[in-house]
Amino acid sequence: MNVLILSSELWPVFSGGLGVAVYELIKSFNKVRNHVKFLVGIPRINWKGDLDAEIIEAPAKLGYSVYFHNGEPILDWESIRQIYGFNFSLFKACEHKKFDVIHANDWMTVPAGIMLKEKGVPFIFHVHSTEFDRTNNKPRDWVVEMEKMGAEKADLVIANSKKTKRQLVDVYGIDENKIKVIYNGINLDRFKSNPHKPLKKLGEKVVLFVGRLTIQKGVWHLLHAAKMVNSVDPQVKFVIVGDGPDRNYLIKLAVSMGLEKNIIFTGKVNDEELLAAYQSSDIFVMPSVSEPFGIVALEAIASGNPTIVSKTSGVGEIIKNCFKVDYWDTTLLASRILETLSYPPVKRALRQNGSREVTKFSWDEISKEFEKVYGGIKGA
Amino acid sequence: MHNAAFCAVLHQPWRINQYTFFDIGHHKHYFNDGLNKRLFERIARKSYLPTLKIMKDLCEDNEFKVNLSMTGTFMEQAKKYKPSVIKALQDLNDTGGLEILGETYYHSLAFLTSENEFKDQVNMHKKMVSDLFNKKAKIFRNTESFYNDDVAAAAEKLNFKGIVTEGSEKILGWRDPGYPYKADNTKLQLFMRNYKLSDDIAFRFSSRSWEGYPLTATKYANWLKNMPNPFTVIFIDFETFGEHHWEDTGIFEFLKHLPREARKDTGVEWTHLSNLLSKKFVDKINSPEFISWADMDRDLSAWLGNEMQNSAFNFLRELELPVKATKDLSLIETWRKLSTSDHLYYMSTKFAGDEEVHSYFRAEAYQGPYDAFTNFMNILQDLKSLVNDKLTKA
Structure with missing residues (x-):
């Protein structure tokens, strides 16, 4: 069977969570289900990697400017032109290829997917996040329309959490019977608990955050919790990994709160540094206001971190072995941090039971689900 | 004729409030009164009151006998949130159909805390039973049927004549739970719960995937009648009726009809545990390890x-x-x-x-x-x- 994957990102080049998910899915098929062949349509990024797949680079460039400018989601004619240009060239590049299923990821490849569906091939639209998630509920209508159109035209919609599915049903009006929830997976070989904790030699306690610095990631709430934690235990350091439009604002806020000695903004880090960060921390927090899935939480748990997530996250639906708090409840978030540091039995229990639990989310388990989906939809 | 002792436990804990790290030292109130009240009222309405009424009617007609284990914390909450539950229990007691078991007042692991604490909690419970029901318990049931040889010895010291625990293969081996056994090194009779017949009601009653479904009073009564041993101890959570299995599963109808169905054709006699106290034991049982009635492990x-x-x-x-x-x-x-x-x-x-x-x-x-x-x-x-x-x- 041949599956055409359409994506605006592909790890390791120019990639957020979407590109990682697409890469790992194909990688897992290569490894354990190699009777499924992949064609992957992406923008021209001069991709170099180790996938056994036909990579089709469409002559178009997509940049960060498509999403945000100064922290506000933007949509100007230039970005519309870019998106349509990309989709049209993607269509042209794939038009004469042979494939049995189209699997388009997120809104940016929806037009190409719909055009290619005209060839009589079943079309799967896979939603990793919606415009509402990405923009803190200030959606651009045009993007919402694109998502709605993708979901309506699709033969099957895959949502990466029940939360995303609910949104598609309630906000986008999509028939719930055509939406299937398949959670994201995690590469367990990459994220492992490392008892040596290479960066942790100062004897300080480290609370880690990883994510884009935007309102929906809840860093504002974390800073307020940090203030409370430090009032009890000044030895606790907060490491904020990632970059984003709110960076300057958050740094200023941290300073104005008197937290400059306890908060470290690392900016964007590479893969190796990210692994080191996971292994150097005592607790991982994901206080997202809105989080369709939240793969970083799985990575942190797999790396041996006791983890606190907000209830409003996709991972919160599925992981039992973590703390769950309301993102706005900074007192409880601070309390959970102090409890984890103060009561070693809970730290050990979260660590042990959590790393056992995340093995359920290995990509090899997830790709089994996709194999069923591809097979089912091809036959239908 | 086969004897059946129907036993159930009434218990509610004092659930605690959300208490953060920052509350330590500020001595905020520990117990979640709102939640405790809400749950007690709900369960009283759905389970305690209707079930006790059915039991009272059956006992009045001399069709049924009931053995109840009721914790001190349960009784405190009944007093505070729904005194009609106490009244219903007293009415049941007035029929003569009720036997009350002894236990730790706080439904605790006091046995593992200290000997003194265990004794105090058992005596507090005795006093409560005497004050409210003018009764003295002869049979002891430790919290969640926690049991080992030392528990039996401690219960004997507190003047109990018998003790109930789980009919676990761990201590029974090949032996059948429905015979009089002696707890080793004591004079106490050890009653073993028949967990299969108990769980048929408590867990499987409304399970459609179970081969016994639907469980009718007649079917269950026949199982009891065909038991090859002298008696069966059925021991379940009282909330089985109306809370774990809602009214629409037919659980109340089951309870209403079971006693009569079982007694038909001189089949089964419902009995109090103390009436099963025997002088002739078939064997003695020792249990160096702790057992309990919970989970699949049936231990602590x-x-x-x-x-x-x-x-x-x-x-x-x-x-x-x-x-x-x-x-x-x-x-x-x-x-x-x-x-x-x-x-x-x-x-x-x-x-x-x-x-x-x-x-x-x-x-x-x-x-x-x-x-x-x-x-x-x-x-x-x-x-x-x-x-x-x-x-x-x-």
């Missing part, structure tokens, strides 16, 4: 199965003497309310088939085992600071 692992539970229990135990040294009755009462085994049960991290049962009981109070643990620890820390303040001032 539901309460003391992981490091969090053990560390919380140890902390509680460490506080016993300091708390008692304050001689502050309200502090002692608070500490005892915290000794209720449910607090430890909520911290269980079992993931196999028992997870569903654990999360059912935890559902209204906690997200999961981890906050159950840290919340409880925060409260114990606060209690410790209260006690320290008292003792340094004194």
Whole structure:
């Protein structure tokens, strides 16, 4: 069977969570289900990697400017032109290829997917996040329309959490019977608990955050919790990994709160540094206001971190072995941090039971689900 | 003729409030009165009151006999939130159809805390039974049927004549639960619960995937009539009626008809446990290890199965003497309310088939085992600071 994957990102080049998910899915098929062949349509990024797949680079460039400018989601004619240009060239590049299923990821490849569906091939639209998630509920209508159109035209919609599915049903009006929830997976070989904790030699306690610095990631709430934690235990350091439009604002806020000695903004880090960060921390927090899935939480748990997530996250639906708090409840978030540091039995229990639990989310388990989906939809 | 002892346990814990790390030292109120009230009222309406009414009617007609284990914390909540439940129990008692079992007042692991505490809690319970029902329990049932040889010996010292525990193969081996056994090295009769027949009602009654479904009174009565042994001890959670199985499953109809169906054609005689006390034992049973009636393991692992539970229990135990040294009755009462085994049960991290049962009981109070643990620890820390303040001032 041949599956055409359409994506605006592909790890390791120019990639957020979407590109990682697409890469790992194909990688897992290569490894354990190699009777499924992949064609992957992406923008021209001069991709170099180790996938056994036909990579089709469409002559178009997509940049960060498509999403945000100064922290506000933007949509100007230039970005519309870019998106349509990309989709049209993607269509042209794939038009004469042979494939049995189209699997388009997120809104940016929806037009190409719909055009290619005209060839009589079943079309799967896979939603990793919606415009509402990405923009803190200030959606651009045009993007919402694109998502709605993708979901309506699709033969099957895959949502990466029940939360995303609910949104598609309630906000986008999509028939719930055509939406299937398949959670994201995690590469367990990459994220492992490392008892040596290479960066942790100062004897300080480290609370880690990883994510884009935007309102929906809840860093504002974390800073307020940090203030409370430090009032009890000044030895606790907060490491904020990632970059984003709110960076300057958050740094200023941290300073104005008197937290400059306890908060470290690392900016964007590479893969190796990210692994080191996971292994150097005592607790991982994901206080997202809105989080369709939240793969970083799985990575942190797999790396041996006791983890606190907000209830409003996709991972919160599925992981039992973590703390769950309301993102706005900074007192409880601070309390959970102090409890984890103060009561070693809970730290050990979260660590042990959590790393056992995340093995359920290995990509090899997830790709089994996709194999069923591809097979089912091809036959239908 | 076959004898059947129908036993059920009535219990409610004093569930605790959300207590953060920042509340430690501020001595905020520990118990979640709102939640306790809401749950008690709901369960009284759905289960206690209708079930007790059915039982009373059956006992009045001399069709049925009931053995109940009711904890002190249950009775306190009934008094506070729904006194009509106490009245219903007293009405049932007036029919002569009720036998009350002895136990630890706080439904605790006091046996593992200290000998004194165990004795005190059992005696508090005795006093409660005597005050409210003018009765004296002859048969003892330790919290959640925790049992080993030492529990039997301790119960004998407290003048009980018999003791109930789980009919677990671990101590029965090939032996059948429905015979009179003697607890080794005591004069106590050991009653073994028939867990299969008990769980048929308690867990499987409304399970459509079970081959016994639907379970009718006639079907169950026939199972009892065909038992090859002298007696059967059925022991279940009282909330089986109306709360674990809702009214629409037909559970109340089952209860209404079972006693009569079973007695038909001189089949089964319903009995009080103390009427089964025998002088002739078929064998003696020893149990060096602890058993209980919970989970698939039927041991203490539901309460003391992981490091969090053990560390919380140890902390509680460490506080016993300091708390008692304050001689502050309200502090002692608070500490005892915290000794209720449910607090430890909520911290269980079992993931196999028992997870569903654990999360059912935890559902209204906690997200999961981890906050159950840290919340409880925060409260114990606060209690410790209260006690320290008292003792340094004194």
